[in-house]
Amino acid sequence: MKYAVGSLRFSLDEDGAPYYQQLITQIQQGIVSGKLSVGDKLPSTRFLAESLGVSRSTTSRAYDQLLAEGVLISKEKRGVFVSSLPMVGRRKPFSDDKKAIQSKRQCQQANKLSFDAGVDVSVFPTKEWAASMRRSWLNPDLDLLQGGYPTGYPDLKEAIVDYLYRVRGLECTAEQVVVTAGNRDSLILLQHAITSLLEFQPSETAEKRAVTWWLESPTYPPMREVLSPKNNIHNIAIDEDGPCLPKDTAMNVGIITPNRQYPLGTNISSKRRQEWLKKLQQSSSAWWLVEDDYDNEFVYQGRSDVPFMQTASIHETARDRVFFVGSFSKVMFRGLRLGFIVAPLKHVDLVRQSQVNLGSSSSLPIQPVVADFMLQGSFDRHINRMRRHYRIKRDFLLALLDDKLSEWFDWGKPRGGMHILIEFKTDVLSAFPEIRLDARIASELRLRNVCFLTLSSHYIEQPSPRQGFLLGFSGASEFTMSKMIDELENWLRNSL
Structure with missing residues (x-):
């Protein structure tokens, strides 16, 4: 055709x-x-x-x-x-030169079989979305047409505030919200803002003015690409209580996913949360946190935990040291490229100034559409439908794993999120101490047009302490999941 x-x-x-x-x-x-x-x-x-x-x-x-x-x-x-509008933001594109990310993109481009922890766009409510598009542009805001609202369309900011309070339990104001082009854009903006603030604080030596950035390990590999190469970057270890407190240096900024750590799926314990809060409350401490609210829209049992920013809000010092980052990409569709930052009131102007210096990357014309979609109740209905839809997919994949892979892997039943982590049993790994078994299997199966995302590729330190696969179920069809599990089982039976 x-x-x-x-x-x-x-x-x-x-x-x-x-x-x-x-x-x-x-x-x-x-x-x-x-x-x-x-x-x-x-x-x-x-x-x-x-x-x-x-x-x-x-x-x-x-x-x-x-x-x-x-x-x-x-x-x-x-x-x-x-349109005369650019298709992408004006900032420098990211360099995803890590092998794991290259492999994932090659799989997507070649239409190979792969697990997908993205949105299932086949059930997106296009009619409701189209209705929001028509309503929001029948009588457009003149300031919007002239490129106003540098920190975001006011109605969208109000809708975000309402959503965060109802669904996530975070109390904030529209003044604190800065709309961005997604999580990466948010992190670049915060990197600029926080570094500008800390580097100009008075200190005795140049060494004390250096900012140390801390990333969880394991973490999403492109996260490392977001931080400037000139930054001093260290690892935050993850244990059963969540992100561990690192050793102090002069000035520290931690980027953490406390309520559903990616990729391990662990939640920060009450004890560990209090340890972090105590550190933030110390006037002598120079700790700051960026809370990435990853994967918390879809909870299948109970409720998601309260954001760390909300916990810190009742403490005079800690409340000024936590920034909250969210995105619509996981709940609507990847191409939307829209996210937001909730900044402490004390530092809203700092984030705004950084946005002026860097230039805004978020699409302003789409923001009234999203605002209408939320204010009409379509967003809530969509989230509820997708929560049920993804729970069914999760349970389908869990049944496959029980039937096919229990001989080689351990896993838990995630109470939320969009992927299942399976890890090799200890006796399986002990038989192959000198190789990255998950990487070897992924490499060989890729030759059969089957792509698996490895756990080891998410660790900053190598060799990685844990190995396995991340099985995204939300964006994958049941046929794809069945076919891939069969391929993995066949490889394991014939090769181990």
């Missing part, structure tokens, strides 16, 4: 990704390559669907997502055009 628009030729592969995703990719690539220019008109969804021989819902879904991202713009009674 082929169709041409100017010099851009659409082509749909029946064996490739879903048709709407293929269309999205081809339009984006057409803009990047210059085959589509700003102001170029695209065919109507009906005409394109008839030309390609697909349903109109397919072309509408592709256009809706690109409209939501600001790549395309709809003009009443005229049609859909390529």
Whole structure:
């Protein structure tokens, strides 16, 4: 199935990704390559669907997502055009040169089988989203059109405040919220802000002015790429109580995921939480925390723990030393590229100034759409539906593991999140003391177009103390999960 628009030729592969995703990719690539220019008109969804021989819902879904991202713009009674807005932020792109991340991207690009801890976009409420798009742009805010609201669209900030209080138990004000282009953008912004603050504090020696950044180990590998190479970076060990307190240095900033650590899934204990709070409360201490609220929207048993920022809010000194970072990518869709920072009131201006210095990367036109989606109740309904949907997927994968892999791996039943961690039994690893077994298996299975994400690749220190695989169930189909577990079982039976 082929169709041409100017010099851009659409082509749909029946064996490739879903048709709407293929269309999205081809339009984006057409803009990047210059085959589509700003102001170029695209065919109507009906005409394109008839030309390609697909349903109109397919072309509408592709256009809706690109409209939501600001790549395309709809003009009443005229049609859909390529927007003058950039498709990506203005900041320097990240360099993911780690082997594990390269392998993950190669798997995605080649449509190989892989576990996916992302959003299941096949059940995204596109009609409700389209309705929010129409409502929010029928009578747009003039300040929005002129590029105002540098820290975020006011209605969206109010909706975030309401959501954080109802769902996460975090009390804050709209003044404290700074809208960003996602978690990485938030961390770059905070790195600039906190470093600026600490480096200019009076101290006796230049050594004392140096800022030490602490990352959990294991952690999400690109997190290490976010921090500037000139930074002094150390590891935070993780035990059964959560992130351990590191040894003091002059000035410290810790980036932690206390309520659901990635990738281990552990929760900070009450005892460890109090230890961190005591350290933050000490006036002589120079400790600061960035709390990444990773994976806490989807809890299947009980409620998620209260954010660390809320616990610190009742302490006069600690409340000024904790920043909270959240994102919509895990709850809506990856292409949204929208997140937020909740800053202590004392340092809101500092974060704002850093945003001015770095330039804002978040898409302003999409923010009133998200605000409407939240204020109309569509966001809450979507979260509740996805919570049930992902719980069913989690239970399906747990049944597969019980049936196929209990001979080689141990795992727990996660009460939340979007992946299951399986770790090799001690006797299995002891038989292969000189190799990274998970890396070897992943490498060999990749030759069969089956991609596994290894636990060892998430450790900063090597050799890693633990080995296994991260099995993302939220974005993977039941067929994919069954096929991959079968492949892994076959390899283990034939090779060990």
